[in-house]
Amino acid sequence: MDIDEFDESTFASLHRQAADAGFDFTTMAELGDTAEHHRALYELNKTCSSDIPGRGEFYTYTDYVAQRIDVPGYNPNGVILAVHDSRWAGMTATSLHPAKGVAFSEMTGVLRSHRGRGLSLALKLHAIQFVQAAGYRWLVAFHHPGNAAAIGMNRRLGFVDYGR
Template sequence: MARMTALYRNFAESDAPAVAALVSRLYPDRAVSATELLNADRDQQNAGSRHARFLALAPGGELAGFSAYDQSLGQFHPRRFRLEVIVAPEWRQQGIGAALYAWAETQLLTVNALTVRSNVSEDDEAAQRFARQRGFAEERRTWVSSLDVTHFDAAPYAGLEARLLAGGVQLLSAADLARQHPHDWQARLHALFSEVRLDVPRSDPATPISLSQYREWILEDPGFLPEAFILARTQGGELVGQSDLYRSQNSPDLFIGLTGVQRAWRGLGLATALKLRGVRYAQAQGVARIWTDNESSNAPMLRVNERLGFVREPARLSVVRHWPEV
């Protein structure tokens, strides 16, 4: 059978609904709305990141697939990039993925890239083969885990918050913090974030995120939920832990972003208590499922999730291609 002749062109803002719909259809855990997609693009633009998206259109004008590259804002390096190539199942085996990747490779070589990283699912052998054929090799694994909160049993944890409070730690939300400290609540959140994020496993070293960037990328994100951004605070007023839930406009589920506790306060059950508050929030909102992802080497957080009943889904393989340094 003859291959389909696709039309290829650069992305325009008017394409955002189609791109968001394709991502959300194929990868529900990455569901995104057009507004959220464009917001992320603006974050990249404002940070000075190199980023672009290239589309493949079927003869009738339907979006058949796209490729996109950008740079990680939290571990920025001018010559390290991220890449995704997505083709709708009904248009695969037509050479579209190869053409989309070839465009991205040309773009990355033009800017003298050192590395490019992408993700493939461990249960998608075709995608893994596609990556291997283009020089990618597995670097690490991340597990997506989900929890059905409609059947969650909180009884085993009934006394946890009371014990923490007796030990001098209370839980509150970012909304509570904003009401109590209207002039500097954002700076307080940023200070906590800047510390606990350093212990998150990552492929490249973390780079500083300023207060203004934190405000733009997190607090002004369309999915930010102040009541679901749970914090741990000492009697002296120091924030020592966080676990934040977000909602995509294109998904009924909630996503746990960063759960982190200052080193001196670990081992007390704070991470568990923070996540339990998130479960209660989801239940109160009628949300059936919350999910998160964790790097495979993050054993402490994986244990917390497993005890709470999170169920692992197929791993995401982080694959990387290196080019010689010149």
């Protein structure tokens, strides 16, 4: 996705809809980038990932921290959470890769009980704002080809297929 070509005004009503439904958005940086929050993020990510076609077994907590948090691209401002009644209902995680000049959408997911309310799209919009604020032009995402919902959402936002 070319961030410079993104028109956020097309999606302006999503933030209002989420707020009207009782959802707030925060970041790992705002909450505190702590071991306790890392564990909660892991559990949320694991639960949301269970619906990804072909996902297979999820990381162990130790592997998750080693591959997603204790890495140079991790930024707690890029982990955005949808919160409802003080509980985490969804998340998106975006990493920054200055050597490649791209940001990478690691995961966007919403608990089944909160799906169908536009939260994934709202979370992704927050991720795009994070990428813009960080000064990146490109946001990259990968999907299992059977994950039609995620592919459709990203295409709606302006992601395009790139050569393999």
